[in-house]
Amino acid sequence: MNISPTKSNLLATKRALVFAEEGYTLLNRKRNVLIREIMQLIDDAREVQESIETVFARAYSSLQKANLSIGIEYVEELGFSIPENDSISYRLRSVMGVEVPSIEEIDENIEPSYGFFRTNTNLDQAFKAFQKALSLIARLSEIETTVYKLSVEIKKTQRRVHALEKVLIPQYKALVKFIESYIEETERDDFFRMKMLKARR
Amino acid sequence: MKYFVIGDEDTILGFGMVGVKGRQVSNESEADAAFKEALSDRENGIIIITERIADMIRPLVEHYIFTIGFPLIVEIPDRLGKMQGKPGIRELVNNAIGIKLQ
Numbered sequence: 001m002n003i004s005p006t007k008s009n010l011l012a013t014k015r016a017l018v019f020a021e022e023g024y025t026l027l028n029r030k031r032n033v034l035i036r037e038i039m040q041l042i043d044d045a046r047e048v049q050e051s052i053e054t055v056f057a058r059a060y061s062s063l064q065k066a067n068l069s070i071g072i073e074y075v076e077e078l079g080f081s082i083p084e085n086d087s088i089s090y091r092l093r094s095v096m097g098v099e100v101p102s103i104e105e106i107d108e109n110i111e112p113s114y115g116f117f118r119t120n121t122n123l124d125q126a127f128k129a130f131q132k133a134l135s136l137i138a139r140l141s142e143i144e145t146t147v148y149k150l151s152v153e154i155k156k157t158q159r160r161v162h163a164l165e166k167v168l169i170p171q172y173k174a175l176v177k178f179i180e181s182y183i184e185e186t187e188r189d190d191f192f193r194m195k196m197l198k199a200r201r
Numbered sequence: 202m203k204y205f206v207i208g209d210e211d212t213i214l215g216f217g218m219v220g221v222k223g224r225q226v227s228n229e230s231e232a233d234a235a236f237k238e239a240l241s242d243r244e245n246g247i248i249i250i251t252e253r254i255a256d257m258i259r260p261l262v263e264h265y266i267f268t269i270g271f272p273l274i275v276e277i278p279d280r281l282g283k284m285q286g287k288p289g290i291r292e293l294v295n296n297a298i299g300i301k302l303q
Contacts, residue, residue: 042290042291042294045290046289046290049290056277056278057282059215060211060215060280063211063215064211067214075214076214076217078218079218082218082219082220083220084203084220084221085203085204085220086202086203088203088204088246088247090202090246101273127219130215130216131219134216134219137247141273141274142273144275145266147294148266148267151267151294
């Protein structure tokens with residue numbers, strides 16, 4: 001760095017160093033908090049993902065049975081009669097300055113809007129399974145989105161922590177050392193010069 | 202807000218039963234169009250997409266998941282079950298942040 005080695009520059013650099021170190025501690029703490037948060041969420045996510053897999057396996061097999069027993073066209077027609085599901089609503093909350101969604105409790109019990117005529121238990125099972133899947137999906141979407149957003153934030157924080165730790169702080173330290181030694185050197189010079197003058201007189 | 206499903210015949214049929222509209226797709230350009238259609242309606246709060254179809258338009262999906270964050274996107278297994286060799290959420294995160302979480 002191209003800074004003239006003066007006393008005032010030394011003070012300024014020392015201040016900057018203290019500031020950088022403070023920032024480093026803060027960011028490091030932020031990173032740790034985020035990582036702890038994300039680890040918790042990843043465990044949750046895996047749990048939900050596993051139950052989604054089993055629910056879907058059941059849903060597809062009962063759907064297939066329903067299709068076979070009452071005909072795929074009829075199942076499709078039933079879909080038209082069902083009111084559109086618009087039950088989701090979510091708010092954004094903030095985790096260390098990252099906005100993450102949080103889904104409000106959704107109503108799991110949609111009434112089947114088909115009658116007993118020409119339908120059977122397979123269809124009921126498929127209906128139930130897809131309903132369950134839907135509520136799991138809402139939960140999973142919340143967790144996954146949070147995980148992804150936090151991971152982006154962790155990456156950013158990580159870069160900043162590294163920049164401070166590996167570049168800025170060493171740079172400032174080297175600069176302080178350079179200015180200090182230079183000032184000492186000039187002091188010694190002056191001191192010696194004084195002595196010479198004194199001796200000559 | 203509503204759900205929107207992008208999937209094959211079975212997923213559309215199944216979710217149709219519980220009141221979720223969707224678009225059936227079978228190739229990349231259809232997937233792309235359906236995804237954009239889903240995004241264009243601000244009422245769609247959650248987009249449900251099968252893993253196989255999400256894989257066709259992976260960069261687009263990833264872009265929305267990681268940088269935009271709205272609407273929420275969920276990948277689900279299709280009738281053939283979970284895809285083999287698909288990285289789990291932990292691996293995705295490890296790759297994204299470049300550190301190892303145990």
